[in-house]
Amino acid sequence: MSDEHQHAHQSFETRAIHAGNTADPLTGAVVPPIYQVSTYKQDGVGGLRGGYEYSRSANPTRTALEENLAALESGRRGLAFASGLAAEDCLLRALLVPGDHVVIPNDAYGGTFRLFAKVVERWGVEWSVADTSDAASVRAAVTPRTKLIWVETPSNPLLGITDIAAVAEVAHAAGARLVVDNTFASPYLQQPLALGADIVVHSMTKYMGGHSDVVGGALVVNDDALGEELAFHQNAMGAVAGPFDSWLVLRGIKTLAVRMDRHSLNAGRIAEMLVSHPKVTQVYYPGLPDHPGHEVAAKQMRGFGGMVSFRVEGGEEAAVEVCNRARLFTLGESLGGVESLIEHPGRMTHASVAGSALEVPADLVRLSVGIEAVDDQLADLTRALG
Structure with a gap:
């Protein structure tokens, strides 16, 4: 039974501790080591050990975290970034082109709002605001160019609640994807992908790390092709989680x-x-x-x-x-x-x-x-x- 298949049948608490945390083959260490390394010896030109060549593209400590993230959200692919906003930026650049439109919540996190209003808007992406706690308000904000509907639930700081399944229906009827910022709930309290979301975003700085000692971000998706597309942009843009930060988040997740x-x-x-x-x-x-x-x-x-x-x-x-x-x-x-x-x-x-x-x-x-x-x-x- 593959690790992925095995973890799919385990309870959340067990996955949080074991997914991605395979014992080190060299020493038997029960916790993945911090691979504080930038480059890797190749066995002949193009002969990569385990697929590792350069730590922006992949690092074993980050790989362990990314496998854990996917298992936590019951997704197919997890990606770890230097911050929550780095994760959001990668997502927007990967999936949007000038002329596209996004619906954002009327109570979005300030940093997310700033990313849309001051950064993304400058390269031709339009956005409008909806009360995402009301599916009809979201539907009214959708245009023929809407590619993403963005939701935070509970929201920051007014703790608004959005019915993820209802808004997923609105998004998919419009040919758009639903993004859920799951930072406030954490994967333990809420599973957006199971409720119909396409992409889950986290600031891992918050409950995932849990000890106010690390900054990080994550994307989790259920679709392999979408996962590949996001991974391409993660590598192309480069705002990846470093090995020590990845290790700290993995450590925090064990007690999530x-x-x-x-x-x-x-x-x-x-x-x-x-x-x-x-x-x-x-x-x-x-x-x-x-x-x-x-x-x-x-x-x-x-x-x-x-x-x-x-x-x-x-x-x-x-x-x-x-x-x-x-x-x-x-x-x-x-x-x-x-x-x-x-x-x-x-x-x-x-x-x-x-x-x-x-x-x-x-x-x-x-x-x-x-x-x-x-x-x-x-x-x-x-x-x-x-």
Whole structure:
């Protein structure tokens, strides 16, 4: 039985630890070594050992991660990049030409929006915004030139939920591909390819790495030809994940399942506390029964994740004060690490969408709920809220 076939029948937790992690044939090391190498000795001209010639094209540590990524998302091909945005850039250049059109979410991550508005638009690709939580809104935004529909679910930072299967139908009826940014959910909580998506995007910096010590990105697809096309562009453009970064992400993925369980548990408790707090005017968390996407999230996710956003009484200055007063919750950008983070999206992660259709509320605070003891987290937030 091939490794790929064997892993297809294993549970997620087992795949996360074993897929791509074959013992080193030379020493028996149970963890793939860090092949910190740029070039490889050839056995005669064109005689490559294992297909390795130059580490931009392929590196054994990155290969192990890419095999693991494919198994995690139940896909056929995984590709690892230097950052999430490098993965997105490769995808867009591989699949789009001038004159093509993309539908993006009205609550897209600021970096994704900036890539479309300031970079991709300059070489003739058009984009428009839709409320992806409503399949009819997506359908209305589609044009005859639409090649991609882009979705984040849950979204950043308003935790909007998109019905992946419903939007996949819209995309495929239009002859377009569906891209799902699965960063917030992670492959443990959500499997977009199984729900009809064509391409999954990750910032591996977040939950996949999980320890705030590595930057990386990933693409996973179910189609071999599409995988080859993306791999050609990955090599041609060159923004690959380095061997040490690949090794760090592989190390993080081994505990992804247990971490996501704890992130979700803690975030649920915190969301409930915030709902009842007098200084909080609104809480965004898909695990809350009154969240507009709760039923869809419950249907397509294993759990509701570790991200919580909320709005506070007193406007922007009050929100900034909450961020500044927190202690256990570290004031910082990014998310998905074992430690809790707090930030003000309007001035920090989402400054790039200020003044656009994607602008976020000024009184919004975003939490990345870590895996510390939840009582300590609750005490810190209660104090920060005053």
